[in-house]
Amino acid sequence: MSQDRDRSLLFLPPSTQDHVQGVVSATVVLVMYGDYEGSESADVYRLIKVIRRQLSVSLGENYLCFIFRHFPQIQIHSHALRAAEAAQVAAAQGQFWQMHDILFTHQQELGNGYLVEYADNLGLDISQFLQDISKQVHVDRINQDIESGLLSGVTAAPALFINGIRYLGRWKIEQLMAAIVTASY
Template sequence: MSSDERGYRSLFVPPSAQDHIQGVLSATVVLVMYGDYQNSQSADVYRLIKVIQQQLRVSFGENYLCFIFRHFPQIQIHSHAQRAAEAAQAAAAQGQFWQMHDILLTYQELGNGYLVEYANNLGLDISQFLQDISKQVHIERINQDIESGIQSRVTAAPALFINGIRYSDRWNLEQLMAAIVTSSH
């Protein structure tokens, strides 16, 4: 592969402590996902990743796989995606990003009433949550994720990068698992 091709398939903004992280950045394999909460394929891919995380934890231990989620709401086709990303960030401000993230991708009901219900179920401070969303407090953070995706030539969600290289195979358990394990050698 030429360096030009590699550049085309590389993650432009490296993983950092600013990201939403499950695991440690020093893991053997770092998997970065650009996702859209209103996109059913993002939800499907995240379900695959959760299964893979469990299997790899059992096989290789806690520090083998680091998973990072970056926002890539496709607002031109998904009217609720941006607001859902803001809800995830508002939950993150209260220490509950992954809990909200899981709910959003599991249920994909993203109207304002649902977002408040999810926040309530997580025991978040609702007035703070609503204030964050209405004032678009977290929009810049979301836009940074989108911009980093665009710099990595992401045009649609979901998009995955395994150790900095774009995953372009089929979205199934066997192939994704194989690509992850292969990248660690």
């Protein structure tokens, strides 16, 4: 295998340790490396939500598994890491996907005060939330996602892998849907 080919494969296989929507044993597994402050990450996530809904109706709930991994680009997004931490703290309290959606919806408002407000709106334990954020309890987990992305050749977010192979097509619903469906054959 060439060096380029190696860099287009997902280094760390999907597992139950990931943030998963669906089942890891699905026909197609879509892994996204994303940045909560990146508008392109938010756009791609919105596409994926639509695609997941459409495919679950037409091909069943177990057809597509979606996995999100953190890839905050801290060199250009000053709030990305803290937003990822907020998502991880919410995950520890059983509300990752709820916080994940809020962060992408409000990506222009990711300052500390907003993060606390989102946590409060979700009914999270605010004392625990603040303690975990201040002690950076979940930074290692975020760094593991970043490292797995780098080992897979990811240099910027968003980055997608469909059944372990890097998707380099256009970020349009038709092309992404076609790539997902094609991957099942």
